[in-house]
Amino acid sequence: MGQRIVIDPVTRIEGHAKISIHLDEAGDVAETRFHVTEFRGFERFCIGRPFWEMPGITARICGICPVSHLLASARAGDGLLAVQIPPAAEKLRRLMNLGQIIQSHALSFFHLSGPDLMLGFDSDPAQRNVFGLIAADPNLARNGIRLRQFGQEVIELLGGRKIHPAWAVPGGVRNGLSQSGRDQIRAKLPEMLTIALDAIGRLKQLTERYQREIATFGVFPSLYLGMVGPGGRWMHYGGKLRVIDHTGKILIDELDPIDYRDVIGEAVEPWSYLKFPYIRALGYPGGMYRVGPLARINVCTTMGATRADTELRELREQAGPVIEGSFYYHHARLIEIIAALERMEMLIEDDDLLSNELRADAGVNRREAVGVSEAPRGTLFHHYKVDDKGLITDVNLIIATGQNNLAINRTVGQIAQSYIRNGQFDQGILNRIEAGVRAYDPCLSCSTHAVGQMAMEVELYDAQGELLDRVSR
Amino acid sequence: MAAKTLTIDGHLVSARPGETLLAAIREAGITVPTLCHLDGLSDVGACRLCLVEIEGQRRLQPACMTMVSEGMVVHTNTPRLQSYRRQIIELLFAERNHVCAVCVASGHCELQRLAGMVGMDHVRYEYLSPNCPVDISHPRFGIDHNRCVLCTRCVRACDEIEGVHTWDVAGRGVNAHVITDLNQPWGASTTCTSCGKCQLACPTGAIFPRGVTVGERPHASERIALIVEARKQRW
Numbered sequence: 001m002g003q004r005i006v007i008d009p010v011t012r013i014e015g016h017a018k019i020s021i022h023l024d025e026a027g028d029v030a031e032t033r034f035h036v037t038e039f040r041g042f043e044r045f046c047i048g049r050p051f052w053e054m055p056g057i058t059a060r061i062c063g064i065c066p067v068s069h070l071l072a073s074a075r076a077g078d079g080l081l082a083v084q085i086p087p088a089a090e091k092l093r094r095l096m097n098l099g100q101i102i103q104s105h106a107l108s109f110f111h112l113s114g115p116d117l118m119l120g121f122d123s124d125p126a127q128r129n130v131f132g133l134i135a136a137d138p139n140l141a142r143n144g145i146r147l148r149q150f151g152q153e154v155i156e157l158l159g160g161r162k163i164h165p166a167w168a169v170p171g172g173v174r175n176g177l178s179q180s181g182r183d184q185i186r187a188k189l190p191e192m193l194t195i196a197l198d199a200i201g202r203l204k205q206l207t208e209r210y211q212r213e214i215a216t217f218g219v220f221p222s223l224y225l226g227m228v229g230p231g232g233r234w235m236h237y238g239g240k241l242r243v244i245d246h247t248g249k250i251l252i253d254e255l256d257p258i259d260y261r262d263v264i265g266e267a268v269e270p271w272s273y274l275k276f277p278y279i280r281a282l283g284y285p286g287g288m289y290r291v292g293p294l295a296r297i298n299v300c301t302t303m304g305a306t307r308a309d310t311e312l313r314e315l316r317e318q319a320g321p322v323i324e325g326s327f328y329y330h331h332a333r334l335i336e337i338i339a340a341l342e343r344m345e346m347l348i349e350d351d352d353l354l355s356n357e358l359r360a361d362a363g364v365n366r367r368e369a370v371g372v373s374e375a376p377r378g379t380l381f382h383h384y385k386v387d388d389k390g391l392i393t394d395v396n397l398i399i400a401t402g403q404n405n406l407a408i409n410r411t412v413g414q415i416a417q418s419y420i421r422n423g424q425f426d427q428g429i430l431n432r433i434e435a436g437v438r439a440y441d442p443c444l445s446c447s448t449h450a451v452g453q454m455a456m457e458v459e460l461y462d463a464q465g466e467l468l469d470r471v472s473r
Numbered sequence: 474m475a476a477k478t479l480t481i482d483g484h485l486v487s488a489r490p491g492e493t494l495l496a497a498i499r500e501a502g503i504t505v506p507t508l509c510h511l512d513g514l515s516d517v518g519a520c521r522l523c524l525v526e527i528e529g530q531r532r533l534q535p536a537c538m539t540m541v542s543e544g545m546v547v548h549t550n551t552p553r554l555q556s557y558r559r560q561i562i563e564l565l566f567a568e569r570n571h572v573c574a575v576c577v578a579s580g581h582c583e584l585q586r587l588a589g590m591v592g593m594d595h596v597r598y599e600y601l602s603p604n605c606p607v608d609i610s611h612p613r614f615g616i617d618h619n620r621c622v623l624c625t626r627c628v629r630a631c632d633e634i635e636g637v638h639t640w641d642v643a644g645r646g647v648n649a650h651v652i653t654d655l656n657q658p659w660g661a662s663t664t665c666t667s668c669g670k671c672q673l674a675c676p677t678g679a680i681f682p683r684g685v686t687v688g689e690r691p692h693a694s695e696r697i698a699l700i701v702e703a704r705k706q707r708w
Contacts, residue, residue: 056687
């Protein structure tokens, strides 16, 4: 008789989700699904609001990556005003996004996935959390916390607060950077770079230990979408979009965000509140693509930063020119932290950052605009339509995790198929399935579950759909 | 005329004849919460936050609408008054859609400050969550009815200070709302002089300058009293 296993909720991710695994008569995996079980409604209740308020409202979507929403929204607002924002504002937004990438990636690597990687997938679940990591390797845990703190400080120095700063606005930003703020960032950069380089060294040492995971965590061909700057350089804000296939062939390049709908379609499934975006040219679900750190380091030609490029070259030599396995999201995250710190080193010397010319003023000059930023988890689209006065009439948000939805589902299936045989499974296997999801660092809501205390449940269903077993913790 | 002597919260206080109890309370250095009262405008006694207990009177009286009299014994902060004030603030929050986190007036809002003052940590009433419109048809200002508490300070500032009476109230009970002219979009108003006094008088983020973002609308209601004083003194 077949079975269905449900993991509910999935732990150490941002938000609420569950996984169900259907087993066939022989007890092997027939089908898996990653369900997102929360509904937010932002696209509906923003209708009727003045678009100037949208960065502040949409930043509330997430407590981990509010800056990503803030920037994508402000950029859509720039489009509605039809202005080119002051150069200082553009650079300051870039600086804040670098801080955001650093703090969010540090959270994902050290706090959320660190326990799996450093303590082992089969380690005691009671210890497999950030506190267990602190007990086992206090120095590594402290470094991770410090790195995240640094990213948060950059955000606070600019926006006045670490979480939900209402700082980027249509037309620019509200405050500049003080001289003392600049000195503070500059002084901390060398230590942060040392921490990031040390962390990637530690991760590389684990490659041997996790051969089986590396081979089974989301290893399948897919498309990759991400932002690139001039010359194909790694870019996180203000660039154009590029789509490559699993061979590295560029399918779409120089895509202006306003034209995203020509390229990206959105499908809906009855069993999840998360939509399923796909690349139109390849149809649904064949147009499955991945976004986020792995996609960005795959689509870019170079990182545009010396030490990050060295790491990327090494990873490409090891894993191929297009890095396919989702396990490598962890490597990609650390490479991006290094790149972000190096970019910050360059940017911090720019005197424009201290300018007072920060905000362009205009009325409604366009009725529709799209703002895009590279959130830590991937490309984020904010698409607004307004009436002639500036009240929102239509909102479409495409979130990074949504774009990874098909790939996350497929990854769950791949890990389950690889580890579950004849209906046999244990906590370590279930944790690997969760970890496969965690590799994408999905952000399903504004909830932060950094401590990893959300319960997790796995339900096992037979071929007739009868619930046979349920494991929760 | 002789000064009136009264007792407020156990203190003997002297007040000028014809003075409101609210003015006497404030002169005595005692804080009583108010919302519909604004220095420089006439009083309407609408919000009921300044209700006080007067010995010998069975009903509570709004301090802003009560004149001082000789020998009055007044209590401004009894447990009963504290409980009512908190209920009033909770009802205001429950009636429309006040979302401080994303409001243009957050940090500069009288309703928000009052909620803190009366110790409101949650709202015990069911939110009505009405579908209120936002009107940003005026070239300089906008009104978001979600944030309006119907204090009518805008109505009085427009009528008494600017003298054009663009603002008024339409509807009854829960359907009451402020309107411009004969319920036309603000931008279509032929009487509005775009002076902005309504925006100055507004205690919340209901009336705001166009284009402001979260927490950016300053609070400058005291400028209404300044204008009145300047007119009187012919500065």
